[in-house]
Amino acid sequence: MAKKEDKFKKVIAHAKEYGYIFGSSEIYDGLSAIYDYGHNGAELKKNIREYWWKSMVQMHQNIVGLDASIFMHPTTWKASGHVDAFNDPLIDNKDSKKRYRADVLIEDHAEKILQKAQKEITKAAKRFGESFDEEQFKTTNPRVVKYLTSHREILSRMGKSLENEDLADVKALIEELEISCPESGSKNWTEVKQFNLMFGTKLGASANTATQLYLRPETAQGIFVNFLNVQKTGRMRIPFGIAQTGKAFRNEIVARQFIFRMREFEQMEMQFFVRPGEEMKYYEYWKNERLKWHQSLGLGLENYRFHDHDKLAHYANAAADIEFNFPFGFKELEGIHSRTDFDLKAHEEYSGKKLQYFDPELKESYTPYVVETSIGLDRMFLAVFSKSLVDETLEDGSERTVLKLPAVLAPVKAAILPLVKKDGLPELATQIVDDLKWSFNTVYDEKDAVGRRYRRQDANGTPFCITVDHQSLEDQTVTLRDRDTMQQVRMPISEIKKAIEEKIDFKTWLSKN
Ligand code: ATP
Helix, strand or coil: CHHHHHHHHHHHHHHHHCCCEEECCHHHCCCCCCEEECHHHHHHHHHHHHHHHHHHHHCCCCEEECCCCCECCCHHHHHCCHHHHCEEEEEEECCCCCEEEHHHHHHHHHHHHHHHHHHHHHHHHHHHHHHCCHHHHHHHCHHHHHHHHHHHHHHHHHHHHHHCCCHHHHHHHHHHCCCCCCCCCCCCECCCEEEECCCEEEECCCCCCCEEEEECCCCHHHHHHCHHHHHHHCCCCCCEEEEEEEEEECCCCCCCCHHHCCCEEEEEEEEEEECCCCHHHHHHHHHHHHHHHHHCCCCCHHHEEEEECCCCCCCCCEEEEEEEEECCEEEEEEEEEEEECHHHHHHHHHHCCCCCEEECCCCEEECCEEEEEEEEHHHHHHHHHHHHEEEEECCCCCEEEEECCCCCCCCCCEEEEECCCCCCHHHHHHHHHHHHCCCCCEEECCCCCHHHHHHHHHHHCCCEEEEECHHHHHHCEEEEEECCCCCEEEEEHHHHHHHHHHHHCHHHHHCCC
8 A cells, every 4th residue: 555655646746846737826835636737737638638539529420529618507507417416515513503514624623633743743853853764753653653543544434434425424423523613612513414516606796686607517518408509500410429628627525636536627528429229339339439549548458447337327327437547546537328318308308498309210309318428637647647657677777767658648759959068969959859840849958968868858758869969960860769668779860750750640549459
């Protein structure tokens, strides 16, 4: 376990150090479960989105895209079931009449215990000075061990109870820990109830006429309400799909696994509309297609598995997750759901508008059934990033940290490195940058010895380094170094672009398996 936690910590630290992911508004101590993507992160995220979009839309004549708004008419969420059934736990204090999130009360209590441990550690560090070994102190000092264990156990029990929807145990935990109302000091609590995960906001300037709106908790509903618009204007014939990527928002309770569970995140969803009765065929088809998509990236077949849902959501008649082996174990990466005609029927009912399709072959109208593929872009980012980060011991015994991102997704495809900062080498290297930048992202780097520059690019995830040396001036050749094999081949400058393009080509990657 400790090893897994270390690996996860390393992933988070590396993501920050190399400009992939920062905590949101860090200068104000951040905002829980909200993250920003840095210069490399923004590129990697864009490339994953594009890899998905192309494979879904460009590669399928019967799938088209959509870009619906985050705000939707509030009745949408009544129809979809989110207003009534998308919930988390809430508790009231009977004396102060103040309302709290049960999980936040417990988290705050656990945090206080953690701070007690931290205080002891800081005190000891002062006392022991240079010889202080923090790790050893944390595992041997009885008081600190007690605080840290208690902190861990509280959070773990709360997580389990919430997962099992055991709200009575959440209340029992609050009582056992003797948590009191921060306002009044009273321990007179109500039962724990569910509260809705959707973020609400208001549309309109005046308080009494403002409309209650929600930030969408999933992108799918934008597709359902536009089903007929797209079908008619795109002259789509069933079976057909509508694909969409975009932000979704959930006021998540247990949100402490970095970008695995965020409060603001991005989804990539595709709703596939089929004839009633044919949904299981397409459900199987999309399960298979989506797994192939994942496997094309070469992160290792053993890192994926299907998990069929035992308990189905109210709208589904079959559902499976593609789980990925994250640093903290196998967890859901993508869902494939057979959603029946639940959503379209519900929107018909609530809007009073017909959402039916006339099937020219069957010569009849019906409400289509839907098979959905739904993946979190940020979760996909974490899957790719965490699996790509490896520590290697080389033949000469030296170590290197390398981010083996699939070349098709890497933020920067090539670094151009003049061997020395003089003799006309920077000028030639700059010319190469100016030529290649029309085709893909490049960086120019002349600082430090070339070996250090290679390591820097390895850790950055750059798949190719082009080194310009004195021979380059004589015969217009350079060396091309492969990040993963570290092999270098000399080739004419005129062939470099083609050589790299072949390695980062969408078709080569997607058609791999
Ligand atoms: P989980 O069980 O992990 O909460 P879910 O079953 O609620 O996920 P879905 O509603 O099926 O998730 O959403 C589809 C996909 O959206 C998930 O497979 C996941 O990749 C992504 N996703 C859902 N919630 C989050 C979140 N809070 N942060 C990041 N990604 C998320």
